[in-house]
Structure formats: structure tokens, C-alpha cells
Amino acid sequence: MNNRLRVLRAERNWSQANLAERLEVSRQSVNAIETGKYDPSLPLAFRIARLFELPIESIFRDA
Amino acid sequence: MKCSPKTQAMKRYQTRNGIAMGFYVAAILASTYALRHHHPGGILTVLLAVLPSVPIVYTILLMGLYLRQERDEFQRSVFQQCLLWGMGITLALTSVWGLLEMFTSIPHVPIFFTFPAFWFFVGVCTPFIRRQYRSSEADE
Numbered sequence: 001m002n003n004r005l006r007v008l009r010a011e012r013n014w015s016q017a018n019l020a021e022r023l024e025v026s027r028q029s030v031n032a033i034e035t036g037k038y039d040p041s042l043p044l045a046f047r048i049a050r051l052f053e054l055p056i057e058s059i060f061r062d063a
Numbered sequence: 064m065k066c067s068p069k070t071q072a073m074k075r076y077q078t079r080n081g082i083a084m085g086f087y088v089a090a091i092l093a094s095t096y097a098l099r100h101h102h103p104g105g106i107l108t109v110l111l112a113v114l115p116s117v118p119i120v121y122t123i124l125l126m127g128l129y130l131r132q133e134r135d136e137f138q139r140s141v142f143q144q145c146l147l148w149g150m151g152i153t154l155a156l157t158s159v160w161g162l163l164e165m166f167t168s169i170p171h172v173p174i175f176f177t178f179p180a181f182w183f184f185v186g187v188c189t190p191f192i193r194r195q196y197r198s199s200e201a202d203e
Contacts, residue, residue: 026070029137032196038137 002061006034008052022051036063070138076129080122087118119178144192149185153177 009019009030016034020027025044032038033048040048049056069077094111097103103111126146133139157177163169 025135026138028196029135032137035196037196038140041136044136 001039002036002063003033004059005030005048008054008059009034019051023047070133070135072129072133072135073138075132076125079125083118083122083125087115087122090115090118141192141196145185145189148188148192149181152184152188153181156180 005019009016014022016027016030020030023030023044029038033040045056045060049059052059094114097111098108102108129142130139133142157174157180160169160172164171
């Protein structure tokens with residue numbers, strides 16, 4: 001699954017650690033999601049969408 | 064790559080697991096010494112023989128507890144993969160060795176070694192599993 005997490009994070013000048021703190025996950029989790037090595041669960045995807053105030057489908061795309 | 068701080072659940076798990084392992088080693092040494100030097104006999108022999116299994120069962124319960132308490136789903140997933148690889152390799156090796164023991168003359172290895180072997184393989188697999196999630200592009 002592709003995602004725009006890195007771009008969205010960069011637009012807000014957040015580091016991976018900043019984003020991880022906001023999502024209450026580890027920085028490794030953010031890194032793994034950004035690089036497409038780990039697909040988040042639906043609850044975590046919703047949390048990400050809420051944080052960026054965007055619909056899930058505009059952040060995550062089926063590869 | 065800088066290591067991120069461990070999650071609270073992982074810290075708790077590692078502390079409890081470390082204590083349990085300490086009890087495990089102490090129980091092995093105490094049971095072995097008592098059984099070899101004092102030959103208690105009867106029910107006491109049975110109790111001393113199974114004493115080290117108490118911390119073993121506890122560490123298995125701790126794994127389940129960690130998986131329930133870990134709120135970081137990615138860390139939970141990595142831990143599960145490490146356990147699965149450890150279990151898979153241990154089951155495969157013990158099965159092959161068991162069959163060889165039945166049909167050939169290779170030396171007998173006590174089942175007791177299954178648990179340390181499992182942790183050994185979990186330990187060997189963990190860095191390889193973690194490495195596949197590392198990225199050179201990671202920022203801090």
C-alpha cells in the first residue's frame with residue numbers, strides 16, 4: 001500500500017519522532033509505514049487521517 | 064540509526080522476563096544440586112525436578128501479557144514475527160532430531176533443551192527481522 005505520510009509530515013515540518021508522539025506509536029512505526037514496509041491497521045489509519053484532517057483514501061492508496 | 068526508546072509495555076516485559084530468567088537459572092542450579100547431592104526421593108524429587116518449569120511457564124504467560132498490553136501495533140507485529148521464527152525453527156529442528164533419534168543412532172538430546180533453544184533462535188532472528196524495517200532515509 002502506498003501512502004503520502006512523508007509528504008504530509010514534511011508539509012507540517014514534523015519529524016518522524018514528532019508524528020510518532022502525536023500518534024502515540026514508536027518512531028520505527030512511523031518509519032515503517034512511510035517506507036511502505038508496514039501497513040497500519042484500520043484503527044491506526046483512522047488516527048492518522050484524523051490527525052491530518054484528511055480522508056483515509058487521500059493518504060493511503062492501494063498499490 | 065538512533066534507537067527509539069522502548070515502549071512502556073516492552074520495558075515492563077523485559078524487566079519481568081529478566082527476573083523470571085534469573086529465577087529459572089537459580090531453580091535449575093538449586094534443583095540440580097539438591098537432586099544430585101541429597102537424593103531426597105519421593106514427592107520432593109518430583110517437586111524439585113519441576114521447580115524450573117515454574118519460571119518457564121511464567122515467561123510464556125509474559126509473552127501473552129506483553130502482546131495484550133503493547134499499544135504500538137508495529138512493535139507487536141515485530142515481536143510476533145520474532146516469536147514465530149523462533150518457534151518455527153525450534154519445532155522444525157526438534158522434529159527432525161526426534162525422527163533421527165528414532166531411526167538412527169544419533170545422540171539423545173533431552174527435551175529440556177527445547178526452551179533454551181527457542182529463546183536462542185528468537186535471539187538470532189530478532190536482528191534480521193528488525194533490520195528489514197530499517198531505512199537509510201529515516202530522519203530523527
